[in-house]
Amino acid sequence: MTTDLAMQGCCPTPFIPDATPPGLSDRWARALDDGRHHVDFLAPDVHCATCISTIEGALRAQSGVLTARVNLSTRRVAVDYDPTRVNVATLAGVIASTGYAVRPYDAAALRDVTSDAQSRHLLAAMAVAGFSAANIMLLSISVWSGAVDATRDLMHWVSALIAIPTVAFSGQVFFRSAWAGLRARRMNMDLPISVAVLLAVGYSLYETAHSAPHAWFDAAVSLLFFLLIGRYLDHRTRRLARSAAAELTALSATGARRMDGQGQAHWVPIDSIAPGDVIEVLPGERIPVDGVVTEGRSDIDRSLVTGESAPETASPGTLLHAGMNNLTGPLRLSVSATGDATLLADIARMVAAAENSQHRYVQLADRVARFYSPIVHLLALISALVWLWLTGGDGHRAVQIASAVLIITCPCALALAVPTVQAVASSVLFARGIMIKDGAALEKLAEVDHVVFDKTGTLTTGRAQLTDAPPRDDTAWPVALALAAKSRHPLAQSLLAVGGAMAKLDDIQEHAGLGLSAMSSRGLVRMGSAAYLGMTDAQGMSIWVDPADGRGPRVFRFVDTLRSDAAAVVAALRARGLHISLFSGDAPQAVAKVASDLGIVDARPRMTPADKAAALAELAAQGRKVLMVGDGLNDAPALAAAWVAMSPASASDVSRAAAPLVWVAQGLAPVALALRIAGRARMLMRGNLQLTAVYNALAVPIAALGMVTPLIAALAMSGSSILVSLNALRLKWEARA
């Protein structure tokens, strides 16, 4: 399945990994019994077999590592190591050196531990129920084939012996949930299930003890088996959803370099940094806290935080925020806000608030379950009472009929109706490189009527491309390439990608925030911003080069290119009748250009994270169901607040966590595909629920009339469950066609 994913080229992340300092706190590690330590890392970019072998190979080659295992489903790396020979920082460095962004995390804090345990318990319960159902069914076949008297009683007793422990073990999932619901004065779907199972077993025991012809052990246990399948599928779909707010804590830096009175820098944990401290941020590092620059000049990549496409110059007096990348020169900052007070923390709070409001969406299955429960109980009660009256007080017959009604209105078809479609849809999407983390997102996608795009990194590739340059034989080219090779500035990197012969230059110096200079045979050559070369240039991304040949500086212009299929996808979405908007943190000219290229009328520039979230709230108040597509840190609150959201895999960790859908491919086509599949999935879910309704409409009268035997019940339950599953599989067959 992973070979279907169109990747830019396996594996290394475009982001600069955080520098891991020596003495990084080993507080992430857990001590195991025999002196070993265990640590887990987040590695969000692993997605294929090569990633596994690269990371595990690198770790195993490291002395002191005992076991190393990559978990592809949860994107974690688990390492057991000898603390006397290696520490967490070294391990992190080893993984980072293979090109994968990685950071240690606290499994217990992110509540990952319990989710896995629950998954295992469900599987175990399912296995036991399956074993019992199969065996009891076989025993029942002999009864249905005409066993009588002692043989039949033997079969029933053996069935009882198998069924009772099974119900005690596998049924706990439902009993606990039903009991919890009752205590909260609510009737959820687990209540009729629990009542049906317990009643079936109890009633069958009574009948068996009196040598009666019918026993319902197989019905009770099959019911549990089918329901647990549905539960497990549902749980699997939800397991990948992580709290984006918790993800943000992993994104924050764990420490910083603080300057003391003597001008020496010491690594201190982030908690001990207070406003007023002076910290040092080297080139290539992410800024750990909010602060004002006191010394140094550099270029800052603000794209993750504000969405601006061009790096900005920072000089003494500039306010910088935690999360931005320092590109070219070392900086000293006077800390203005730490921890909870940083912009990053603000964003985390907005995301957490948005996530909480999402819980109010009630999924289709739950909406049906709400009135299913009372209706079923009512029907059973009515049948019992009617038969009591008809037979003049025959309690036995009344209970028999009521049990039959409860069992036959088997919620197994209902419990399977939606999870099966979700499971099939998830696998179809995954085969096309779209990962869905939450079943509710699938339903919500189908209701979308408005799509909001972010600009940088979403509609555009986020990388600058050369649009305007002097002719290739111009002397500026070799000089520019030679200077670009020594610069970390992203525009220089893009220029370098063009390739070509480099001039021989001596004494290349980078002047952070300005440009580069060097000595050539002709004299001093320079490359850099317009201001550095003494030109006035209002246009966005450009590099000026003066190769000292007397003709003055020449310009190389760059633009952030649109993704190749952006125009086609936007047009297709508009053709489906969706409204399209563009929200961006970038400058008006850049936004206007992209909007006109794509024909988007509603384009808003200079939006802060709070602005985006507020605009979405406004749209929601108008009754619009919005699909938000975004990638930067500044999109995270909007992604969490939107009706449903999608994020490209190249996005920041937080956006990937905040968006229920993540896609891997380079273009925007997955957005249109996801909408189409969601629409189809919703139709199939509705179809399944209708099938269930029809089944119940037929089954209840038959049960109420007393014509249901265990054989009929077994056939009906299995038949309806299989029918519902087959219907869900249609999605896969259609997708293949």
Next chain:
Amino acid sequence: MTSLLMLMPIALFLGGLGLVAFLWALRSGQYDDLDGAAARILLDDEKSGERVDN
């Protein structure tokens, strides 16, 4: 009837063995990473168990 009394426990026992095997596989963590297991088929050089003593 006697044959039934012998065969049924045998059948249940064999089925029970299967169940125990499944529960063991579950407990040893083989179901924790199904995507990873699928991807590892493509790797050569997988030794059984990752215990490496460096």
